[in-house]
Amino acid sequence: MPGSDKTLDPAEGLAREAIRRNDVAALGYARLGWVLGYLGRPQETIAAFDAALMRDPDNPETYLAYGETMNRLARPYNAGPLLETVFSKDSFLPPSWEIPQGHRNLVLGEQEVAIGHFQSVLDRVSRFDPARVQMVRALWELGDTEGAKQGTARIKKSRPSTALPTQNACFRIPFRKKRMR
CATH class of the missing domain: 1.25.40 (Serine Threonine Protein Phosphatase 5, Tetratricopeptide repeat)
Structure with a gap:
């Protein structure tokens, strides 16, 4: 959305603070990956999402965010398997x-x-x-x-x-x- 780029740096800071407070929780890493995707930093984005999945490999929300972020980074072939996994993890979405x-x-x-x-x-x-x-x-x-x-x-x-x-x-x-x- 127009103007949302002003919120990305603070959002990145908040995600990093969440990770600092609880390094074992997947959510902070998933949110960091989402923000880094909007910031156009693909390598860091992938690393953050991979860290989230390492911590919670069964969380469909992480796969969804990761897949949509790959779409936004114009990597639909990477998004496909991630999005398929979303729908295999839960039948009621x-x-x-x-x-x-x-x-x-x-x-x-x-x-x-x-x-x-x-x-x-x-x-x-x-x-x-x-x-x-x-x-x-x-x-x-x-x-x-x-x-x-x-x-x-x-x-x-x-x-x-x-x-x-x-x-x-x-x-x-x-x-x-x-x-x-």
Whole structure:
């Protein structure tokens, strides 16, 4: 989100403090990996997530965060096995946990498959705007500009205060291509 980069340095500090206080807990390492991914430090990101999994190899939340972070770092092939592990660890997961699967498909250029994931989330939680935003991206990349515009209008209608990039800024360059650079 715009402006969130101002919170990344303090978030990194908090995650490191959590690790300092309890080096055996996986959560601090997982949160550190998440933040380092946003900071664009892939080697440190991977090391932090690996440290989290070493401490708790059965935690699906760590696999989910690790997989989605690999998506954001444009490494969908690394994300795949991590996200598959998420769904093998637990059979009852929040609907939002399917978004990283769809995000991975977007990065791979598989918009139709991505749309299926986002629609699955929206079928269960119709007002979940993060899934709707990803759906708009997938529709736009698929060439369904009208569907993308309708999705954007629906988000704006249900959440008028939601700050969305303008159509030109958000959709001029397809999301997948921006991430693969």
